[in-house]
Amino acid sequence: MSLRSLALLALLASGALAQGTAPDATADFIRVTTFEPLPAPLAGLVDGLEASRLKAHIAFLSDPRREGRGLGTRGLEATVHYLQEQVQAAGLMPLGSTYLQPVPLREVRPGQGTVRLSLGKSSLAFRAGRDAVLPALAPGKLEGPCVYVGLGIQEPTLGHDDFRGLDVRGKVVIFRDGIPSGAAWRKAELLEKYLSSRPADRYDARLALLEKLGARAAIALEEGLDQRIRAGKEPALPYFLAAPGVPTSGEPPLARLALTPELRALLETAPEGKASLEIRGRVQTLQGQNVLARLEGSDPALRREAILLGAHMDHLGMPAGVLHPGADDNASGVAALLEILRNFAASPLRPKRTLLFAFWTGEEEGKFGSGHYTRQPRWPLATTGAYLNLDMIGHPWPAEALRSLVAEAGLKQPQAFLDGLAPTHFAEPGLSTSHRELGPILARAGRGTGMSLHLDWTDGKSGGSDYRDFARREVPFVRFFGDYFPDYHKPGDTLDQLDPEQVRRMARLVLATAWLLADR
Numbered sequence: 001m002s003l004r005s006l007a008l009l010a011l012l013a014s015g016a017l018a019q020g021t022a023p024d025a026t027a028d029f030i031r032v033t034t035f036e037p038l039p040a041p042l043a044g045l046v047d048g049l050e051a052s053r054l055k056a057h058i059a060f061l062s063d064p065r066r067e068g069r070g071l072g073t074r075g076l077e078a079t080v081h082y083l084q085e086q087v088q089a090a091g092l093m094p095l096g097s098t099y100l101q102p103v104p105l106r107e108v109r110p111g112q113g114t115v116r117l118s119l120g121k122s123s124l125a126f127r128a129g130r131d132a133v134l135p136a137l138a139p140g141k142l143e144g145p146c147v148y149v150g151l152g153i154q155e156p157t158l159g160h161d162d163f164r165g166l167d168v169r170g171k172v173v174i175f176r177d178g179i180p181s182g183a184a185w186r187k188a189e190l191l192e193k194y195l196s197s198r199p200a201d202r203y204d205a206r207l208a209l210l211e212k213l214g215a216r217a218a219i220a221l222e223e224g225l226d227q228r229i230r231a232g233k234e235p236a237l238p239y240f241l242a243a244p245g246v247p248t249s250g251e252p253p254l255a256r257l258a259l260t261p262e263l264r265a266l267l268e269t270a271p272e273g274k275a276s277l278e279i280r281g282r283v284q285t286l287q288g289q290n291v292l293a294r295l296e297g298s299d300p301a302l303r304r305e306a307i308l309l310g311a312h313m314d315h316l317g318m319p320a321g322v323l324h325p326g327a328d329d330n331a332s333g334v335a336a337l338l339e340i341l342r343n344f345a346a347s348p349l350r351p352k353r354t355l356l357f358a359f360w361t362g363e364e365e366g367k368f369g370s371g372h373y374t375r376q377p378r379w380p381l382a383t384t385g386a387y388l389n390l391d392m393i394g395h396p397w398p399a400e401a402l403r404s405l406v407a408e409a410g411l412k413q414p415q416a417f418l419d420g421l422a423p424t425h426f427a428e429p430g431l432s433t434s435h436r437e438l439g440p441i442l443a444r445a446g447r448g449t450g451m452s453l454h455l456d457w458t459d460g461k462s463g464g465s466d467y468r469d470f471a472r473r474e475v476p477f478v479r480f481f482g483d484y485f486p487d488y489h490k491p492g493d494t495l496d497q498l499d500p501e502q503v504r505r506m507a508r509l510v511l512a513t514a515w516l517l518a519d520r
């Protein structure tokens with residue numbers, strides 16, 4: 001799961017509230033009090049899932065020898081090998097002529113890049129490693145008209161719009177880090193949206209807005225950035241890109257520059273001018289791998305349609321030498337997928353449609369594996385009935401978050417939903433808004449596996465995991481996800497922090513959903 005989803009969700013939520021479009025929520029909250037038995041073969045499959053086996057996979061994947069499953073590491077290579085072996089041992093066929101799908105990638109080791117601003121009669125230069133942090137782009141030059149927009153914030157409910165009367169389409173937009181003064185801005189959700197301590201989170205909302213407004217690039221001005229660079233807190237780490245020619249996601253690239261009082265004064269008097277970003281670095285090509293497998297459906301006609309299940313196998317690796325084991329993100333989803341496919345393959349009875357299983361590479365660095373697959377699918381997307389995504393399923397919702405979700409949803413009887421509900425038996429699947437027929441299937445899977453649900457309808461096109469590119473191509477999707485726990489994307493995302501029983505509960509829900517979709 002990638003960083004941007006949280007703030008983006010907040011952004012979307014505030015947008016929906018502002019327009020007064022929040023629909024009646026009651027139908028989307030499914031409280032399961034009595035177990036509704038599943039049909040025989042499916043019930044057996046769901047009960048066949050074992051926490052000990054899930055735990056063993058997570059232990060292998062999050063072992064220090066897997067090196068945090070970073071792109072280009074031997075640990076990720078060993079992971080690919082392990083998954084192929086497991087899939088083969090389960091008796092699945094390759095999807096296409098081999099289990100492996102090569103994903104062409106590039107690794108960039110950043111060098112001395114520069115940013116130049118020409119404002120009024122002044123020309124200023126900023127250097128990477130001194131007073132600038134440059135975007136993760138391919139080496140080259142990006143030039144264009146620039147415009148300074150103050151804080152670059154648009155909050156209609158607070159009557160604040162830094163873009164009023166401005167056309168920023170095609171321009172490099174320069175904004176200052178921070179929020180306006182005043183008590184109205186000190187609300188937790190706004191602080192999280194604009195002042196998160198992680199730079200990657202802090203600018204999420206602004207970049208989503210700038211994408212919508214058609215900006216070409218963004219420049220954030222931060223006080224003290226030069227000092228943080230000198231203190232080694234902003235290391236220029238290698239980064240990864242898709243092969244040349246692959247269209248990027250459309251979010252404008254972001255450079256960060258040190259803000260001085262002189263620069264601010266200059267921008268106030270000369271807010272428009274020209275900007276140029278020169279990115280330097282050494283480029284090396286490398287090849288990632290998706291692991292893809294297939295289990296034929298039982299119905300001679302309907303088996304030409306498929307349900308695809310996917311989980312990303314990669315994680316953050318060892319940035320600056322620190323191991324990020326990624327037990328929840330996403331060894332949990334990979335382990336669940338392995339056990340789901342093993343149980344399906346061992347069953348003498350199969351659903352009518354074909355099941356496809358995908359272990360994606362490069363999700364953390366840019367959803368490269370799933371993106372590549374949607375451009376070069378090994379099963380036509382037109383006959384792919386749904387894509388089910390498993391990413392981070394080992395941590396249940398905290399009780400407090402569940403309470404506030406229910407409180408804010410405007411249910412007529414919120415307490416009836418919460419009474420006696422353990423957070424471990426709650427999930428919030430995300431479903432494509434344009435495919436309402438998914439709702440009853442999820443509800444049935446929840447009732448059959450003892451999971452109460454909130455159906456979170458979303459278009460998914462800016463989604464934070466591998467369902468995004470399927471959503472963009474109008475493939476119906478379901479997103480299975482747990483919680484952003486405190487050690488999310490940190491070295492503390494370890495096996496002992498999560499409960500394999502929780503992975504099992506989520507795996508039961510996914511397996512039931514897959515069966516019901518494939519056997520309709």
Ligand SMILES: [Zn+2]
Pocket residue numbers: 001002329364489
């Ligand atoms: Zn992640």
